[in-house]
Amino acid sequence: MQYPEPIAKLIDSYMHLPGIGEKTATRLAFYTINLPQADVDQFAAALQAVKRNLKYCSICGNVTEDDPCQICRDQSRDQSKVIVVEDSKDVMSLERMNEYHGLYHVLHGVLSPMEGKGPDDLNITALVKRLQTHPTITEVIVATNATPEGEATAMYLSRLLKPAGIKITRLAHGLAVGSDIEYADEMTLYKAIEGRQEI
Numbered sequence: 001m002q003y004p005e006p007i008a009k010l011i012d013s014y015m016h017l018p019g020i021g022e023k024t025a026t027r028l029a030f031y032t033i034n035l036p037q038a039d040v041d042q043f044a045a046a047l048q049a050v051k052r053n054l055k056y057c058s059i060c061g062n063v064t065e066d067d068p069c070q071i072c073r074d075q076s077r078d079q080s081k082v083i084v085v086e087d088s089k090d091v092m093s094l095e096r097m098n099e100y101h102g103l104y105h106v107l108h109g110v111l112s113p114m115e116g117k118g119p120d121d122l123n124i125t126a127l128v129k130r131l132q133t134h135p136t137i138t139e140v141i142v143a144t145n146a147t148p149e150g151e152a153t154a155m156y157l158s159r160l161l162k163p164a165g166i167k168i169t170r171l172a173h174g175l176a177v178g179s180d181i182e183y184a185d186e187m188t189l190y191k192a193i194e195g196r197q198e199i
């Protein structure tokens, strides 16, 4: 016996989400059937709004409702430093710390030969252009995660940007190897930035 088509389609949709296999997708689909109509409507509207109303900032690559984003538009921020992160979630984590008032650049991933991700697949060209057109930026702080891919990406950026006379630093390894910025607490992040070292 097969599931009725609407359920089969919903299971298929849930399976497109990261970390969700068929079993979990099936459980979520049946859970959805039992939700009040208003909750389902709200969920569907939120899904559509996130695609319709959000875009990537043309300067830094962060998700935003307006382009350029709020951070790039804010001239009161320190225009000399840029923290390079893997994704927008990391910007949120660092902003929550409330200690860093410079700029950001979101790569949308890291170099990963295993996944076939090279420099052209990341938001690197925009970073190079940004440094050329914004001479106020004198330091790039690479805050990719402490994974082999994150380290390789940091080294790549160092080799790429250093010849232009930009100071390249890396977060201190207060963060445990393999740990994500996303899950680090504010004090750990603060110490990692304070203790950053030139690479």
Ligand SMILES: [Zn+2]
Pocket (backbone or CB within 6 Å): 057, 058, 059, 060, 061, 062, 068, 069, 070, 071, 072, 073
């Ligand atoms: Zn921006």
